[in-house]
Amino acid sequence: MATSSSTLPSLVVRMLRHGRLGPGLATLDLGTGAGGLAAYAARRLGDQHVTSIDVDPYLTEAASERLARMGLRPTFHAVDATAEIPGHYDRIVCTVAIRPGTGLRTVLGALHEGGRLVTTLAGTSLILTGWKHKTGELVGCIERGGAEFMLTRSGHDYPPALSELFAVASDEAGDETGTGRYPVMDVANAWEVRSMLEITTPGVQSRYSTHDRRRTLLLIHADGSWARAIGEWTDPPTVHQGGPRRLWDALERIRGRLNMEGALPLYGAHARVTPDGVVHLSRGQWSGSLGEE
Structure with a gap:
């Protein structure tokens, strides 16, 4: 399984714009990768204001050497950002x-009061931006x-995938069999739908496949829940489900x-992140949370 990637340059620029960088602001690039964001930030702000971290020392060393050849020397650290982040910053772009x-x-703990965070949320395609208040939120x-x-x-x-449960979802009859209302879809590439599924049912994993006109979607959860939907193109699928959900x-x-x-209430939603890292989202009459135990 791949453990790093090179981010599309236009996306790097978009994340930096969300960060609202400015002169003299201590900026953290969380997720060194190939070093592209660190290079942009160092060129914009100056080396002394930019730090880049990654869990893999090979990536930080390679990026450091690569940027040095360009005359750029931001600070690099190889650390596990899920456990600790060295220093405190005015801007954190993930x-x-x-x-x-x-x-x-952990990320919020490394952000100064009044600082700005830009990140995507695991399991979703949502870009969260916000300012840290004196309350720590x-x-x-x-x-x-x-x-x-x-x-x-x-x-x-990464931790191993739930391959045994995917095997169950592929073969078992399940506790319940029925006909789905909607055609089978590739949830992983339907970003809004997948993001809302992560909010309503955190931790769901999916696999999608096609053969001729036959579409198959497997859904699983670590609690033992699973579903299998098989349908011909846009026809209503046959659905098998098992487990507690x-x-x-x-x-x-x-x-x-x-x-x-016509839309889901995600993009443009108000976001509040408490000091314990729980994300509370709301828009109109809708609300949801991510990260609650």
Whole structure:
């Protein structure tokens, strides 16, 4: 499994713009990768104001050498950002997806009062931006338009996927069989739908495949819940579900809302992050949270 990537330059620039950088502001690039964001920030602000961190020492060393050849020498650290972040900063721009809860709590702890955070939230395509208040809370919004970054990790690789449960979802009859209301979709690439699924049913994983006109979607959760939907192109699928939760039903509720209202209440939502890293979102009459135990 890949453990790093080079971010599209236009996305790097967009994340930096969200960060509202300025002269003299201590800026942290969280997720060194190839070093692109650190290079942009160092050129804009000066080396002495930019720090870049990554869990992989190979990436920080390679980026340091690469930028040095360009005459840029920001500070690099190889650290696990889910556990500790050296120093405190006026701006933190993340090019990895941060897990709400413990991971986001650590990031907030490294942000000065009055500082600004830009990050995507793990399991979603949502870009969260906000300012840190004297209460320790971050107050901001979910920006229009999404982004995809790799998850933060604590070691050389990510935890193994729930492959055994995917096997169950592929083969078992389940506790309940029915006909779905909507055609099978590739949830992973339907960013708004997947983001709302993460909010309503945190931790769901999916696999999508096609063969000729046959579409298959598997949904699983670490609590043992699973669903399998198989349908011919846009025909209503046959759905099998098992475990304590009905994952396909959760997905269909989201799709029903999307069809009825024409959009989901995510982009432009008000965001409040408490010091413990829990994200509270609201827009109109809707509200949701990420990172609660």
